[in-house]
Amino acid sequence: MARMPARNGLLTVLRQIPPNRGVTMLRRIDRDQARLGMFVHDFDGPWLRHPFWRPRFLLSSPRDLAxxxxSALETLVIDESRGAALHPDAVAGEPPARSARPVTAAPASFASGIAREHSCSFEEERPRAAKLLKQSTREMKRLFGEVRAGKAIRCDDFAPLVEQICASVTRNSHALISLSRLRSRDDYTYVHSVAVSALMMRFARSLDMAPDAVFDLGLAGLLHDVGEMIVPERILTKPGSLSDEEFAVIRSHPEQGYRLLSGAAELPEVVVDVCRHHHERSDGSGYPLRLAGEEISVAARIAAICDVYDALTSDRAYKAAWSPAEAITRMHGWAGHFDPELLFRFMRTLGLFPEGLLVELRSNRLGVVLPNGRRASRPLVRAFFSTRERAAMPLEDVVIDDSLAQDQIIAIRDPLAWGFPDWAVRAEQLMTATLRQPARAA
Incomplete structure (x- = not known):
């Protein structure tokens, strides 16, 4: 498939397909016209306005229809060649032969259990997170060992871990993720799965996603690398460079995982999708299918970001860990690898932005991200330009935090679009300028 242009940041422009091609029959309908048996091709409007992570699926579940x-949607796009048409006699017809995997809801205790959790400090959560990390690593070894032995994967086996990880992230969003970076290299695969699960649920919660979506993404994080259970240990832990043959074996793990998960009927479709596509890249350079842009689901794009971030910030057999700030800087520099809007939202979730980045603040100012040393979880931005007046203004350093009373970074901006052709030089001048002590913005 060809790459499709983005609309509203993450959604696609409705493709205009000539009628004689007979490939798809796309129709835009009102939200209230949706019926069971229809195949959803796309959602109109910003992606956060709808509760689904899958870009395309059959409306086969009354829960999904509800x-x-x-939802806050006004319209959506259906494909009448793959599902029921917008016609009184067709909405109750037979569903198409190609149906979507049924979605299993999160355990009934999930939403209520998380709602009872109260936030606490890093030091308060640290001992509980350390205990959970040890227990979850041991449990993942056991469960993945059963997979190696041929046991079928069951959602219920992993659901308790998802609940415990999400509870820890709810109490303190940093503790479990920070401690996971102290893992033993021998335990990398298992702790990596726990860390990616925690990152994906933290990301989903920061986007105010529904509990079912948070649970599904957490489960997807735990199982995204299950295909590595088929890869020989000597290749996974090899300290030196891989041969072409060994690299090919490593690259086979998404398809190996897909085959393992495809036999588990009760798993949400998003889990299988993330397992198969978390190594796809927005520019089509990934694997196994070289998907590009909107061909990759939002969930798989989120997983790609969380997977790479955790890998970069972890000690591996063949490389030392990078700092979180260095990892984010490198990821932002890899143009075409990640969805730009999702990567920006991930930066906001972590409170990490590359130094020297041009950003727009909620206060209608442009600023440059400054190094912030040990306070890296609270970005420091030097505001220097008014977007309303389109003119320079007195320099002011702004500490960014989660408080709604504080200024916020709302977007990454292109220096050329704002008349800064030599941005590297300008950024260096701004970052080294002398001014008063950092002040909080009103």
């Missing part, structure tokens, strides 16, 4: 009807 979520569409109760």
């Amino acid at each position: 979520r569409v009807l109760d």
